[in-house]
Amino acid sequence: MATEQGVREARALIRGAGSATLATSAGGQPFASLVTPAPAPDLSPLLWLSALSEHTRHLAAEPRCALLFTGAAEGPNPQTAPRVTVTGLAERVPEAEAPALKARWLARHPYAALYADFADFALWRVRIGAALHVGGFARAERIRAAELAPDPAAVAAIAAAEAGIVAHVNRDHADAVAAIAEGLLGAGPGAWRLATVDVDGCDLTEGNRTVRLAFLAQVSDAGAVRAALVRAAREGRSRLGQAV
Structure with a gap:
């Protein structure tokens, strides 16, 4: 095993x-x-x-x-x-x-x-x-x-919620995406956007660049995705010296 x-x-x-x-x-x-x-x-x-x-x-x-x-x-x-x-x-x-x-x-x-x-x-x-x-x-x-x-039920739940998560984050939380990409992942400045979400993490893109955020644990619903992104954004802002 x-x-x-x-x-x-x-x-x-x-x-x-x-x-x-x-x-x-x-x-x-x-x-x-x-x-x-x-x-x-x-x-x-x-x-x-x-x-x-x-x-x-x-x-x-x-x-x-x-x-x-x-x-x-x-x-x-x-x-x-x-x-x-x-x-x-x-x-x-x-x-x-x-x-x-x-x-x-x-x-x-x-x-x-x-x-x-x-x-x-x-x-x-x-x-x-x-x-x-x-x-x-x-x-x-x-x-x-x-x-x-990964757990099939979790895969289906995140797939069903993905479009809404991506649209909401890019529309209302572009600053959080930038904090994750630039502060947490060290990807450098740019107009970063959330591209995909899955049970293990998410992909952020800027032009032809793509970086990966791996979640600390598998997620199974939209609430868990939100919590993972909030945590990542806070850590990213902290590393950039921004208020959290």
Whole structure:
């Protein structure tokens, strides 16, 4: 059984990654490529892939794949970097689901709007089957899909409340968003906006920049999101020397 800390760290790596290594295969030959994932509300990695790419052709023929998400190393030894490898099955996202999930992917990767409507691109999703989390040198544990996945009821509740939360925060609390981005996350000044919310945290964007706020614990309703954002804004203001 995976530890609570290991699960939390693995989910944070998946939620926060701006890039990952995708492993596919063709004719028994492994192939690795750089991809830019974004997590769906249920943690499934989303990939915006071109049909012209070799890895996309591989997935169409053999959906079994793996993704490696890597954090920052503590020092000169790359083996100290936290990382998680997820294995699973890739699938094209059905047309009915694609618009909302594509918007979510673009919120994480706003620069990709330049090619987001190219005809050869489509949204893919990796259904996670298992994971191996390495918290640093000699710290490894296997995690089952059921252990890694967030609570479905919480996912549904936050997804239903997300649009209202985002609209309200950006309309009435832009100063709080700026305090979180600039003070707490050290992202620098800018017209920061709340882009997405999920059970584990939220994404803030400014132009082509995106930063991630990880909540201290999983949330399950709009009230818990509000409390997490209020706490983060107060800490951000405190670090900026502003009144809280």
